[in-house]
Structures are given as structure tokens and as C-alpha cells.
Amino acid sequence: MIFNVITLFPQELLGMMSFGVIGRAVNDQRIKVRCFNPRDWADNKHRRVDDRPFGGGAGMLMMYDPLYRTLKAIKEQDADTRVIYLSPQGVPLKQAVCNQMATQGSVTLLCGRYEGVDQRFIDQHVDQELSLGDYVISGGELAAAVFIDAVSRQLPGVLGDETSAQSDSFMADQLAYPQYTRSEILGQSGVPEVLLSGDHQKIAAWRAAQSLVMTKQRRPDLLEGTSEGE
Ligand SMILES: C[S@@+](CC[C@H](N)C(=O)[O-])C[C@H]1O[C@@H](n2cnc3c(N)ncnc32)[C@H](O)[C@@H]1O
Incomplete structure (x- = not known):
């Protein structure tokens, strides 16, 4: 382009x-x-x-x-x-x-x-x-x-496969889910267990739910007119 x-x-x-x-x-x-x-x-x-x-x-x-x-x-x-x-x-x-x-x-x-x-x-x-x-x-x-x-960022090949824009905030009219990286334990603070489970279906479901929670809390306007916003 x-x-x-x-x-x-x-x-x-x-x-x-x-x-x-x-x-x-x-x-x-x-x-x-x-x-x-x-x-x-x-x-x-x-x-x-x-x-x-x-x-x-x-x-x-x-x-x-x-x-x-x-x-x-x-x-x-x-x-x-x-x-x-x-x-x-x-x-x-x-x-x-x-x-x-x-x-x-x-x-x-x-x-x-x-x-x-x-x-x-x-x-x-x-x-x-x-x-x-x-x-x-x-x-x-x-x-x-x-x-x-x-x-x-929306053009083919601009983001590597590993950083698809599909999970970015706003792509599905929702904010992105929270993410964590090493260290696994920081003082009193751990990582949600599901993310360590290796179960990709469960991880995807957790992320979708977290996206929705985050959007409802911070940007409910994004959900207006969708089934999630009713
Ligand atoms: C100092 S601004 C001019 C502002 C103008 N006097 C007004 O009050 O609308 C100079 C230039 O910065 C750019 N600019 C300033 N604010 C912007 C914004 N919110 N979004 C996009 N461009 C902006 C525009 O190209 C604008 O012509």
C-alpha cells in the first residue's frame, strides 16, 4: 500500500x-x-x-x-x-x-x-x-x-504469524484479554491457573470471558447494539 x-x-x-x-x-x-x-x-x-x-x-x-x-x-x-x-x-x-x-x-x-x-x-x-x-x-x-x-497492521504479512491482529482490542468490538509472562510468581502474585494448563480450548474460553469482562467494565459503549450489550 x-x-x-x-x-x-x-x-x-x-x-x-x-x-x-x-x-x-x-x-x-x-x-x-x-x-x-x-x-x-x-x-x-x-x-x-x-x-x-x-x-x-x-x-x-x-x-x-x-x-x-x-x-x-x-x-x-x-x-x-x-x-x-x-x-x-x-x-x-x-x-x-x-x-x-x-x-x-x-x-x-x-x-x-x-x-x-x-x-x-x-x-x-x-x-x-x-x-x-x-x-x-x-x-x-x-x-x-x-x-x-x-x-x-491490517495488511497481509505486516504482522508476523505470531502476532496476529485478530486478538487485538477493537477487532471484535471488545478489548483484549489480560496477558502474563515470566516470572510465574511475582511476590504474592501468580498467574491464572488455566493459562498454565496447556488446554487450548479452556484457554480460549477463559480469554473470551476475560475480554468481555474487561469491555463491560471499561468500555460498555463498545457492546451497545450487540447481544453482549443487552
Ligand atoms: C495546531 S493544529 C490546528 C488546530 C486548529 N486551529 C483547530 O482548533 O482546530 C495544527 C494541525 O495539527 C493537526 N491536528 C491537530 N489536532 C489533531 C487531531 N486531534 N487529529 C488529527 N490531526 C490533528 C491538524 O493537521 C491541524 O491542521
Whole structure:
């Protein structure tokens, strides 16, 4: 899958893509992360891409023209890419959205900076706005990194067999079950006996029950509309 990223901080974004599961996915060419810096499409000698908002107010906005030229260059190579603006005004990014995005061949992620982006660019060129949550961060790069990570985990071969995404939280609208590793005894604290039994059926049943308990306690909203939530 191809992730085109429009960002004023390409090195920082690529740094976040260089280690762990995602670093391996890049090295194995299961995903491609290509950065496009709007400064490279600025038409002034200072490579300026921001200006003051009409009507006044704090801060600067990313201007339409450099963004337009950047996107045009991307679409010349990748005409059908889906354009997503990471934005606090977007719909919250949920696992179901990530799973669906993993079926796209290519997405283009616009990372805002300053006070954001000229609304006309959003209206004319953005297919979807997605938010990390109800808080404001200083730029879209962290949000793009989260998006790329969460979507890539759903692509074939990105997680090894031993770490299937199927048992992750949210995959079945529930939280994951608790897990334990060595040491078996930590002071007064042991490990649930069933996990040491070697009985895989019993272990699976225990885990399913624990998932449900955890979800009912912490995120009952996930169960609304399911038979478990009635
Ligand atoms: C400082 S923020 C601008 C916030 C804007 N003035 C507002 O109040 O909605 C700069 C950029 O960070 C990114 N950003 C901030 N919060 C975000 C969130 N919750 N989810 C996704 N991106 C976010 C967006 O790309 C945004 O354009």
C-alpha cells in the first residue's frame, strides 16, 4: 500500500516510520511511505507556504496554492489516491475505519501545521477528514504516523504469524484479554491457573470471558447494539 504524506517535516515523519513493525514493513516493501513537502512547490524565494488568516486572529494558515501544486504532482503519479486531512474537525479514527482503509491501494495524508489549512483546499480536494481524538496537537505528522501504523497492521504479512491482529482490542468490538509472562510468581502474585494448563480450548474460553469482562467494565459503549450489550 502507498502512503503519500504532504508534510512540512518529512524527515521527522520518515523517522517515525523507521523502526519496529512499521520499519520492517517499509524495508520489506509491504508499504511505501513517500513524503511531499509543499515548500518544494512554493513560488516565492523564501519558500513560504503560510499566511495570515483573513478576518484576523492568532497564527498562520497553510495556503491553497502550494498545497494544490503538491497534490497535483502526487496525482500525476497516483491518480486514484484517496486524500485524507488529519484534523481535529474530522470524524474520530476508529479500528473499523483503519480496516476499511487497508483495502485502498493508496492514500494521501495531509498534515496541517500552524492554525490549519485554507478551507477551500479542504472543500475542493479532501475526500475525508479524520481526527485522532478530542484534543489538539501541534501538527498532523503524529496523526499521520498513527494512521499509517494502525492501517498497516491490517495488511497481509505486516504482522508476523505470531502476532496476529485478530486478538487485538477493537477487532471484535471488545478489548483484549489480560496477558502474563515470566516470572510465574511475582511476590504474592501468580498467574491464572488455566493459562498454565496447556488446554487450548479452556484457554480460549477463559480469554473470551476475560475480554468481555474487561469491555463491560471499561468500555460498555463498545457492546451497545450487540447481544453482549443487552
Ligand atoms: C495546531 S493544529 C490546528 C488546530 C486548529 N486551529 C483547530 O482548533 O482546530 C495544527 C494541525 O495539527 C493537526 N491536528 C491537530 N489536532 C489533531 C487531531 N486531534 N487529529 C488529527 N490531526 C490533528 C491538524 O493537521 C491541524 O491542521
